[in-house]
Amino acid sequence: MQGISEQPTSRPPEKRIQFSDLWKPHTPIPRRYYLATMVLSLGGLFLVWCVLSYGGFVKPSYFLPSPTAVVSAALRMIETGELWENAQASITVVVIGWIIAALLAVPLGILMGSLKIVEALLEPIVNFVRYLPVSAMIPLLILYIGIGIEEKISVIFIGTFFQLILLVADVAAHVGNDLLDSAYTLGSSRLRVLTTVLLPATLPGVMDALRITLGWAWTYLIVAELVAAEHGLGIMILQSQRGLRTDKIFVGLVTIGLLGFASDILVKWLHRRLLPWSPRIR
Amino acid sequence: MNKTKLELRNITMAFRTRLGDSVVAVDDLSLNVGDREFISIVGPSGCGKSTLLRVVAGLVRPDVGSVLLDGKPITGPGADRGMVFQSYTLFPWLTVQGNVEYGPRLKGLPSAERTRIALEYLEKVGLIGFERSYPKELSGGMMQRVAIARALANDPEVLLMDEPFGALDAQTRIIMQEMLVTIWQQTPKTIVFVTHDIDEALFMSDSVYVMTARPGRIKQVLKVELPRPRTFEMITSSAFIEQKRAVIEAIKEETLKTINVTA
Numbered sequence: 001m002q003g004i005s006e007q008p009t010s011r012p013p014e015k016r017i018q019f020s021d022l023w024k025p026h027t028p029i030p031r032r033y034y035l036a037t038m039v040l041s042l043g044g045l046f047l048v049w050c051v052l053s054y055g056g057f058v059k060p061s062y063f064l065p066s067p068t069a070v071v072s073a074a075l076r077m078i079e080t081g082e083l084w085e086n087a088q089a090s091i092t093v094v095v096i097g098w099i100i101a102a103l104l105a106v107p108l109g110i111l112m113g114s115l116k117i118v119e120a121l122l123e124p125i126v127n128f129v130r131y132l133p134v135s136a137m138i139p140l141l142i143l144y145i146g147i148g149i150e151e152k153i154s155v156i157f158i159g160t161f162f163q164l165i166l167l168v169a170d171v172a173a174h175v176g177n178d179l180l181d182s183a184y185t186l187g188s189s190r191l192r193v194l195t196t197v198l199l200p201a202t203l204p205g206v207m208d209a210l211r212i213t214l215g216w217a218w219t220y221l222i223v224a225e226l227v228a229a230e231h232g233l234g235i236m237i238l239q240s241q242r243g244l245r246t247d248k249i250f251v252g253l254v255t256i257g258l259l260g261f262a263s264d265i266l267v268k269w270l271h272r273r274l275l276p277w278s279p280r281i282r
Numbered sequence: 283m284n285k286t287k288l289e290l291r292n293i294t295m296a297f298r299t300r301l302g303d304s305v306v307a308v309d310d311l312s313l314n315v316g317d318r319e320f321i322s323i324v325g326p327s328g329c330g331k332s333t334l335l336r337v338v339a340g341l342v343r344p345d346v347g348s349v350l351l352d353g354k355p356i357t358g359p360g361a362d363r364g365m366v367f368q369s370y371t372l373f374p375w376l377t378v379q380g381n382v383e384y385g386p387r388l389k390g391l392p393s394a395e396r397t398r399i400a401l402e403y404l405e406k407v408g409l410i411g412f413e414r415s416y417p418k419e420l421s422g423g424m425m426q427r428v429a430i431a432r433a434l435a436n437d438p439e440v441l442l443m444d445e446p447f448g449a450l451d452a453q454t455r456i457i458m459q460e461m462l463v464t465i466w467q468q469t470p471k472t473i474v475f476v477t478h479d480i481d482e483a484l485f486m487s488d489s490v491y492v493m494t495a496r497p498g499r500i501k502q503v504l505k506v507e508l509p510r511p512r513t514f515e516m517i518t519s520s521a522f523i524e525q526k527r528a529v530i531e532a533i534k535e536e537t538l539k540t541i542n543v544t545a
Contacts, residue, residue: 182371182429185339186385187361187437196384202376275376277416 039049065247070254073247082236089231093149097156098210098217105161106206109168114198119169126162134159135223147228150235152221159220160213167212171205172198204278207271211264218260287352287472288338288440294346295333307333308344315440318462318470322483324529324536325501328516333475334440334498340472351440352450361385364433365383365436367443370425372417378404378428379413385436403431406465423454430462447482455479456514463512470481476538480529481521484522486514492529495536502532 022029048065052058053066065073077083110124111118134155145151175198183197225234233252240248272281286446307330308393315321323331329490335404336342338349348355364385372381382400391399404410415489426446433441447455463486466473477483483490484506492502504525508516516522 059446118446176369176371178367178369178371181336181339181341182360182365182367182373183384184341184359185361185363185365185442186432187359187388192388197373200373201373277418279374279418 013159065213069247070250071120074251086236089137090233093152094217097153101161105164109165110172113169113172130162138227155224167209171202175201201267211267286314287317288315289350291343306497314329320487321489322475322487323491324483326495330492330498335444361436363440364438365442366429366446368448374417382432382435389469399435403435407431440472492532495540
């Protein structure tokens with residue numbers, strides 16, 4: 001049998017890395033260098049923050065709260081439940097809006113990418129709406145459905161659906177014709193080719209598209225909340241501004257950043273778990 | 283020749299180029315393939331060999347002419363004509379076994395029966411132990427063996443092969459050729475094999491069809507006068523070399539024509 005020959009692997013001796021080796025394009029670098037640089041990057045940013053705030057270089061001082069001020073504000077907001085209440089409101093809106101968009105955009109995108117007739121039907125509309133900034137539609141949406149959670153969900157939906165459908169269509173359009181022809185010659189009907197070839201073949205690309213649009217969903221949410229909302233991280237930031245509470249604004253910003261970061265890791269993890277065959281996973 | 287299995291009648295195929303010119307790829311081509319016969323089609327590149335195979339598969343409709351399987355005209359692709367492509371066409375989201383079971387699953391066979399069929403053909407191509415691997419974990423030669431097993435598991439009457447070993451290295455290719463001939467002798471199918479490798483065509487086939495340069499027609503049919511089972515020693519025999527010389531000459535003549543046309 002060819003292909004597999006298991007040999008006891010002995011680790012090659014660690015090579016000496018020269019500084020210039022780190023700057024060769026498309027070349028991996030040792031993991032410890034990678035991690036050290038990451039720590040340096042985050043640590044450097046934190047250090048700049050510390051120097052600027054504790055050193056009193058920024059005037060007036062409430063422009064840049066110190067790390068300790070932000071941490072104690074965060075602890076107080078966690079204690080009173082303020083942070084969780086607002087974060088929960090925001091997370092609910094993002095997840096619902098984004099899931100509805102995904103459920104509709106993925107099948108429509110696959111059809112649009114694989115059937116020219118559907119492309120002709122949808123593309124003019126999608127491309128028109130896609131260029132309308134969602135923020136410009138917020139006044140209209142408030143007029144139609146008020147400032148409740150439905151309005152926020154609509155903003156997320158409109159903001160991500162039309163982008164997502166194009167991203168998925170592009171993925172579907174690039175599925176190899178030989179893959180479809182193989183299915184036909186194995187006895188597949190057109191409908192079965194859609195469900196058993198085009199759908200699974202687009203999934204890795206769909207996962208990437210979902211990850212990208214989830215990031216945008218957070219941006220749209222904050223914009224929508226800044227305009228009008230009762231709960232949410234966006235409105236929390238706006239109210240903090242009115243009270244010159246920059247420490248609370250910082251807590252809000254860091255929370256949004258961390259939530260976005262966590263959702264990105266979650267989607268990556270799902271990709272790994274659900275699509276172990278994906279070419280993007282080594 | 284046995285009773286006719288596959289009949290190509292007056293096939294003509296033309297393409298329109300980007301500039302609007304009409305290019306005739308296949309011109310009034312007719313040929314018959316006997317039941318359980320192994321034929322190869324060779325010819326200069328661009329002579330329409332692959333197009334011809336796609337017509338037989340039912341993936342494209344000829345502009346003129348028809349293809350008959352057991353006397354009945356074909357109207358589209360079907361499980362009775364399996365195909366193996368030059369590019370790697372395994373479904374990456376299915377395991378090796380899942381790929382081989384794809385056809386039987388479409389037919390609605392129960393799970394136990396599908397497994398039995400899959401293992402039977404995986405054994406024929408020497409891939410027992412890789413049932414749970416994903417295609418991305420296999421080498422090119424292994425992927426093409428799975429593709430052959432996948433096509434055979436459907437029990438097609440005709441196997442169409444479009445340069446399936448074209449992307450493999452020379453050593454792997456020889457192993458694959460021997461394997462294919464062995465399988466063909468165990469499970470007699472009608473095979474139409476397109477290649478530009480003359481050794482490959484002569485070593486495996488009953489007959490070799492040489493096509494002309496575009497527009498593609500049949501220039502010459504060569505009955506391969508080598509006994510079966512074939513062994514690799516025969517490749518250096520004088521009978522083999524004589525036939526090879528005949529095919530090379532025929533193809534060279536056609537290739538020169540294409541160069542003259544473009545010069």
